[in-house]
Amino acid sequence: MTPSAAHAFRHRHLLAIADLSAPDIEFLLARAEAAIAVSRQINKKKAVLQGRTQINLFFEASTRTQSSFELAGKRLGADVMNMSVGSSSVKKGETLIDTAMTLNAMQPDLLVVRHHAAGAVELLAQKVGCSVINAGDGAHEHPSQALLDALTIRRRKGRVGGLAVAICGDILNSRVARSNILLLNALGARVRVIAPSTLLPAGIERLGVEVFRNMDEGLAGVDVVMMLRLQRERMAGALVPSVREYFRYFGLDAARLARAKPDALVMHPGPMNRGVEIASEVADGPQSVIEEQVEMGVAVRMAVIEALIGEGRNPTDG
Amino acid sequence: MAERPIVIGGGHLVDPSQGIDGPASLLIEAGRVSAVHRGGDDPGRPDGAVCIDARGRHVLPGLIDARVHVGEPGAEHRETIASASRAAAAGGVTGFVMMPDTDPVIDDAALVDYVRRLARDSAVVNVYPSVAVTKGFGGEALTELGLLKEAGAVMATEGRRTLRNNLTLRRALTYARDFGLVVAMETHDPDLSAGGVMNEGLTATHLGLPGIPREAEVIPLERDLRLAALTGSAYHAAKLSTAASAAALKSARAESAAVTAGVSINHLSLNEIDVGRYRTFFRLSPPLRAEEDRQAMVAAVADGTIDIIVSSHDPQDVDTKRLPFAEAADGAIGLETLLAAALRLYHGGELSLSRLVECLSKRPAEIFGLPGGTLRAGAAADLVVADLDLPWVVSEADIVSRSKNTPFEGARFSGRVLQTMVAGSIVHSLE
Numbered sequence: 071m072t073p074s075a076a077h078a079f080r081h082r083h084l085l086a087i088a089d090l091s092a093p094d095i096e097f098l099l100a101r102a103e104a105a106i107a108v109s110r111q112i113n114k115k116k117a118v119l120q121g122r123t124q125i126n127l128f129f130e131a132s133t134r135t136q137s138s139f140e141l142a143g144k145r146l147g148a149d150v151m152n153m154s155v156g157s158s159s160v161k162k163g164e165t166l167i168d169t170a171m172t173l174n175a176m177q178p179d180l181l182v183v184r185h186h187a188a189g190a191v192e193l194l195a196q197k198v199g200c201s202v203i204n205a206g207d208g209a210h211e212h213p214s215q216a217l218l219d220a221l222t223i224r225r226r227k228g229r230v231g232g233l234a235v236a237i238c239g240d241i242l243n244s245r246v247a248r249s250n251i252l253l254l255n256a257l258g259a260r261v262r263v264i265a266p267s268t269l270l271p272a273g274i275e276r277l278g279v280e281v282f283r284n285m286d287e288g289l290a291g292v293d294v295v296m297m298l299r300l301q302r303e304r305m306a307g308a309l310v311p312s313v314r315e316y317f318r319y320f321g322l323d324a325a326r327l328a329r330a331k332p333d334a335l336v337m338h339p340g341p342m343n344r345g346v347e348i349a350s351e352v353a354d355g356p357q358s359v360i361e362e363q364v365e366m367g368v369a370v371r372m373a374v375i376e377a378l379i380g381e382g383r384n385p386t387d388g
Numbered sequence: 389m390a391e392r393p394i395v396i397g398g399g400h401l402v403d404p405s406q407g408i409d410g411p412a413s414l415l416i417e418a419g420r421v422s423a424v425h426r427g428g429d430d431p432g433r434p435d436g437a438v439c440i441d442a443r444g445r446h447v448l449p450g451l452i453d454a455r456v457h458v459g460e461p462g463a464e465h466r467e468t469i470a471s472a473s474r475a476a477a478a479g480g481v482t483g484f485v486m487m488p489d490t491d492p493v494i495d496d497a498a499l500v501d502y503v504r505r506l507a508r509d510s511a512v513v514n515v516y517p518s519v520a521v522t523k524g525f526g527g528e529a530l531t532e533l534g535l536l537k538e539a540g541a542v543m544a545t546e547g548r549r550t551l552r553n554n555l556t557l558r559r560a561l562t563y564a565r566d567f568g569l570v571v572a573m574e575t576h577d578p579d580l581s582a583g584g585v586m587n588e589g590l591t592a593t594h595l596g597l598p599g600i601p602r603e604a605e606v607i608p609l610e611r612d613l614r615l616a617a618l619t620g621s622a623y624h625a626a627k628l629s630t631a632a633s634a635a636a637l638k639s640a641r642a643e644s645a646a647v648t649a650g651v652s653i654n655h656l657s658l659n660e661i662d663v664g665r666y667r668t669f670f671r672l673s674p675p676l677r678a679e680e681d682r683q684a685m686v687a688a689v690a691d692g693t694i695d696i697i698v699s700s701h702d703p704q705d706v707d708t709k710r711l712p713f714a715e716a717a718d719g720a721i722g723l724e725t726l727l728a729a730a731l732r733l734y735h736g737g738e739l740s741l742s743r744l745v746e747c748l749s750k751r752p753a754e755i756f757g758l759p760g761g762t763l764r765a766g767a768a769a770d771l772v773v774a775d776l777d778l779p780w781v782v783s784e785a786d787i788v789s790r791s792k793n794t795p796f797e798g799a800r801f802s803g804r805v806l807q808t809m810v811a812g813s814i815v816h817s818l819e
Contacts, residue, residue, distance in 0.1 A: 088594075167710055187712030188596035189666030208714065210596030248596055272599055273590030 079377045083195045083202040086211040087252040095220070095256055101373035102221050102366070108145060109368055119148035122179040122379055126152045127169070128205070129185040134340055134364065135205050135215075139182045142371035146380075148179070166190055167197055174198040179379045183207075188245075201378040203371075209243050215339055216249035218370040220257065222363050223294055226335055231258030236288050236330075237279075238264040239298030239320060239347050242271045242309070246339045247298060251277050264288035266320065268309045285320055289329040297322055297338045300347050313346050323349040327357065335359050393417045393434045394812060399442025399773065403449055404746045405762035414447065416769040419812035423765055442773055445806065448745050449763045450482025450513075450770035451727060452752040454543070454572075454650060455626060455698035457719065459790070460506065462491025467703040467790045469503070472723065473511035475789040477816035479724040480805040481699070482770035483514035483760050485752075489547035495520040495531045500539040512815040513808075514770070516758060518543040521560045521571060525549055530560055534567050542756045545572040545626065548673060548718075550608050552578070557612065561621035570648075570756060572624035573612055576674065580604035585714045587660045587675045595666065597714060600675050602630040609633050613640035616647050624755060625649040627700060629674035631684035638693050648755050649693065651685050652700035653722055653729045658682070658795060666713040669795045672700075673718035686738050689747055695755060697747040699726040703791030720795045724788055729796060731776060731803035741776075769812040776803040 079097050081089065090098075108114060124143040128136050136152060143150040153173070166185070173181065180201045183191045188208030195202040206212040224230050235254050241247045241263050254261045255278045263274060264282040275281050282288030289295060300316060310316045327336065336348075336358045344350050353360060394416040401412035401424070408426065415423040415434070433439065453476065459466035467475075469486070476484055486503065488494035494503060500517050507515035519541040523529045533544055544564055550573065551557045564571050581604035586592050588599025609625055613636060616623035623644075625637060628651050637649050654672055659679045663670045670676060688694040702719025709716050722729075730748060733739040753761025760770045782796045808816040 165707075165710070166712060185712065187714040189714070190712035192665060193712055208596050208712075209598075245596060248594075271593040272588045273593045276590050277593070 082378070083204075084213050084374050084378065085192050085195060085202065085204045087213045087216050087249045087256070088211070090213075090256070092256045095217070095253060098217055098370070098373050098377060099221050099224060101377060102217070102370045105369040105372040106366070108372065109365065114145050115147060116145060117147040118376060118380055119143070119146040122148040123177070124148045124150045124180040124182065124375065125173055125176075125178045126150065126182045126205075127173065127184075128152070128154045129183070129190075130155070130206070132184055132206070134367075135184065138364070138367040139203070139205060139371050142368050142375055143180075145368070146372055146376055148375070166194060170194045170197050174200065180375060203374060203378070206245050209245050209248070211249045212245040213249050214367070214371055214374055215246050216253040217374070218363055218367040219250055219296065219337060219339070220253055221366045221370055222337065222359055223335065225366070226359060227293060230254065232260070233293040234260045234262065234291060235294040235296060236262040236264055236292045237296045237298065238285065238288070238322065240269045240300050240304065241265045241274065241298070242269045243301065243304075244298050250296065251279055262288050262292065264320070266310060269304070285326055286329055289326060292330045292334055294335045294337060295322060295327065295330055297336070297348050299339065299341065299343060317346055321345075321347055321349060322352050324351050324355070327352055333357070337363060339363070391418070393437040394440065394769070395433055395437050396440045396442050396447055396771075396773065399445045399447040401447045401763070402741050402745050403763045404742050405449070405750050406764050409742050412447070414763060414769075414771075416812050419769055421763050421765055421767050421769050424763065440773065440807070444775070446774050446776050447763075448480070448772045448774065449749045449761055450772055450808065450810065451480050451748045452758060452760055453481045453484040453699050453701065453723065453726060454696055454752045454756060455487065455652070455700050456484040456723065457487045457489055457702040459703055460490065461502075465790070466705050468510070469506050469515060470510035471788070471790040472701070473507070473513045473515060475701075475721070475723040476513045477808045477810070478788045478805065479699075480727045480772035480774065480808050481513060481723055482772070482808060482810045483516065483758060484723070485516045485518050485543055485756060487547050488518055488520045488545065493520050493524050494518070495523050497532065497535045497539040500536055500541050504540050513810050514760070516540075516542040516756070518545050518572070520544070521546050521551065522556065527552055528556060530556075530563060533564050533569055537567050537569050541569070542758060543570050543572050543624070546574075548574060550574060550576050550578065554611065554615065558615050558619060561615055561619040561623060565619060565621040568622075568757075570622040570624050572626045574627050574673070575605050575608035575612060575625065577604040577608050580607065585671060585675070586663055587677045589660065589678060591660045591663065595663070595713075602632055602677070602681070605630055605674050606632045606636060610636050613637070613647060616640070617643040620644060620646060622646045622648075627652055627655070627674060627698070628685065628688070628694060629655045629677050630681050634684055634688035634693050637688075641693070648695045650696040650698050651689065651694050652698050653726055654700065654720060654795060655682065655685050656689065656697065656733060657729050662795065668709045668711065668713055668716035669720055669793045669797070671713060671716050671718055672720055686733065690739055690743060695747065695751045697730060697744070699723050703789055704793045705791055709793050720793055721787070721789045721791055722794070725782060725794060725796045725799070725801070727772070727774065727805055728780075728801040728803055732801065734776075735802055769809055771809050772805055773807040774803060774805050778802070778804045780804050
């Protein structure tokens with residue numbers, strides 16, 4: 071057993087990377103490494119969570135994150151139920167807390183929650199008796215995404231510490247960026263953010279990142295390029311004038327990628343806007359690990375779910 | 389009872405209207421102060437007088453809170469005029485200006501009359517109605533300011549809103565001037581603050597919450613101040629929160645003497661860090677700013693740039709506060725903790741006691757033409773007896789207000805109201 075695997079994970083919920091220590095992160099990554107093998111077997115089902123109930127409660131539509139959590143729970147043997155906003159009573163004016171209390175009464179062991187408001191998942195976690203995983207809350211955090219990104223980087227590069235990682239695009243509205251900045255800093259990477267100033271939140275330079283407004287300069291010599299999705303609504307909000315202009319200055323194409331190290335990884339949390347933030351030649355190119363991120367996502371989520379509600383876990387811990 | 393004379397003897401009287409900050413005794417007859425005896429000399433006791441021993445205590449003119457939201461009419465589950473008045477009495481507030489942000493909006497003489505009758509029949513402190521500047525807060529048609537003033541309105545305001553139309557504001561200011569009505573405004577640029585829920589800065593970035601820049605307050609404030617100078621009207625900037633706002637006010641003063649300003653006790657006591665992890669009771673409008681802004685607000689009160697301190701009492705129920713931060717309503721209750729929170733600034737050496745009393749009592753009475761704010765002979769006996777050192781902890785169970793959304797829950801205060809008197813009658817007494 072590696073030292074990190076011996077570390078006790080004393081958290082009841084996974085709400086934010088900000089709550090985790092470096093040993094916590096190492097522990098989850100080590101467990102995730104082990105979980106990769108499960109998904110690569112012909113029989114992908116373990117029974118460790120047999121009899122446990124996981125409810126995916128998504129107030130915001132998501133295909134990949136929800137299915138990744140669903141698959142992770144099922145591969146561990148849990149019963150998984152999906153509840154999305156369209157089919158719930160949230161649309162009938164029921165508050166978040168009322169919805170949470172209703173689900174709580176059904177005695178689940180785990181709630182996986184995505185909500186459009188920052189802090190909403192934490193608020194819900196305060197009111198329920200089971201473990202809660204934050205699957206994205208507004209522009210706050212998306213911890214499992216940052217963990218799967220770190221796992222992908224570590225498997226490819228052998229380490230995270232010491233690497234130069236550039237996070238590019240809509241930092242302002244991105245929970246993925248916030249979680250990644252925290253996690254990469256915790257593991258000792260050097261983090262850069264690259265974006266037009268309109269897409270950078272106030273005080274970003276004090277989050278332990280180097281800020282670039284010019285993509286060519288920001289990408290120089292980096293080991294990892296993380297692209298973020300640009301929502302098309304940003305054009306209406308006068309944050310960027312047009313897709314054409316955005317791609318010209320902040321899109322990732324082969325020429326621009328050449329600024330990074332020759333073996334730099336290209337990552338994207340998905341879903342991609344091809345031709346907006348990333349060119350297909352790069353998204354589908356040899357340096358892209360975008361599909362691998364999806365695979366690592368299932369492994370990381372299996373690790374997290376098992377760490378929270380697996381054998382030997384008392385739901386009242388910590 | 390009220391007919392018997394009352395002597396409040398042996399206390400320390402702080403009454404800036406008479407330049408008193410020292411030992412003094414008061415004689416109260418028929419609900420009014422009939423004599424003030426300075427120094428330690430015995431005021432004498434008329435036959436049958438009731439004596440209140442104030443030795444070791446402070447006696448202050450009753451506080452006048454110029455910005456109080458009440459839920460009546462329309463949201464009585466949050467606060468009624470009666471419940472707000474009891475909360476006021478518990479906090480040493482003997483009179484408050486009630487905001488017109490009710491349902492319906494107070495924009496008609498009949499509604500002013502209705503509020504005054506309700507207050508007369510149910511309130512234990514003085515309640516002064518304020519009225520909307522535009523009908524239904526629509527931002528276009530002026531309310532009947534003359535008739536409203538005659539009906540008893542003491543101030544015109546758009547409540548939580550900012551008047552968007554420059555011309556409407558200019559005309560409102562001009563028209564209100566003829567009737568001697570102060571126009572009090574909060575300034576938030578709705579475009580610059582669109583979507584924002586807390587102060588823009590590192591704390592908001594950490595929390596992933598959209599920020600409200602300081603300029604959202606300062607830009608419309610500067611516009612208002614220019615129009616106030618143009619019209620020469622009595623304009624009151626109701627709730628400042630930034631250092632730049634104080635600077636804007638200072639320079640506007642040079643042009644128009646009729647400009648005054650207020651700040652909420654929250655913006656003198658708290659800052660954005662208090663939001664912690666999405667605590668909605670700290671979601672206010674304007675938002676809690678950085679510590680530098682809080683300090684600038686305290687300095688502006690000290691140097692006279694800001695005239696008055698308000699509670700900005702704004703009762704909200706669980707239906708509007710037990711929500712994700714970005715979806716919750718703004719506002720906090722504050723009547724009961726107004727004096728105690730202000731005393732923190734006194735104990736901390738940030739403001740003198742006499743300056744606090746000026747800002748909490750004398751100046752609001754002067755600006756809005758209200759009775760009170762003084763305990764000189766002949767004035768109504770609206771006063772507070774307080775122990776400035778009595779320690780206490782704010783607990784939800786003790787809150788008198790119908791809503792419990794206080795940002796001071798669990799706060800440790802030194803100094804508490806022992807007795808509150810309105811027109812010579814005790815309306816609150818700490819057991």
